[in-house]
Amino acid sequence: MKKFFKIVKDTNPELRAKCKEITEITPEIISFVNEMHDYLIASQDEKISQKYNIREGVGLAAPQVGRNIRALVVYFEEQTDEGVHIVDHRLINPKIILESVKEVYLSGGEGCLSVDVHHEGYVYRHNKIQVKAFNVQTQKEEIITARGYEAIVLQHEIDHLDGILYYDRIDKKNPFVQKEDAIRI
Ligand code: CO
DSSP states (O other): OOOOOOOOOTTSGGGGSOOBOOSSOOHHHHHHHHHHHHHHHHHTSHHHHHHTTOOOOSEEEGGGGTOOBSEEEEEEEEEETTEEEEEEEEEEEEEEEEEOSSEEEOTTOOOOTTOOSOOOSOOOEESEEEEEEEETTTTEEEEEEEEHHHHHHHHHHHHHHTTOOGGGGSOSSOTTOOOTTOEEO
16 A cells, blocks of 8 residues: 555544535546555455554545545445456546435445444435546546445445535434335345
8 A cells, every 4th residue: 555544534524525626637636546546445455454453445535535625436346146346436526417216225324434433324325326427547537327335335425525424314313214115235
């Protein structure tokens, strides 16, 4: 891991700010996004995460590492019928352009590298989304379609760019409220 980021916690008001659009995609911005990606992969390596005492994450947004700009990364591996599928997004200026009415939620709730105290409850998200963004890997503007867990992680990270944390979306009075028709995963 080339760069060791310090994660901004939810006790820091900077995490609540709305992040700025990136108007010029410079080589420095590209390197920064790739460094966030490297950090995420390192966090999933048990030896590295133990050595540096960092928590495992599947997504990271720029404000979580102290930059008020609209960039995020998502990385995880999932088992599918066809084998291991790697989900790897490195996005600049992501914008949700389409979202399903159908909702999805994690039965164990969500977690966040910036939140040290677990907040119990269901976070309902759109089950399918389309995101328009500049893809750092292809260096092109693209439209990404995501469903289920991938859609949850992307929505969680895009929320960070607007200063929103997952527990803001938990029903305070009834954290485990059951919504009909929502997909539980
Ligand atoms: Co988070």
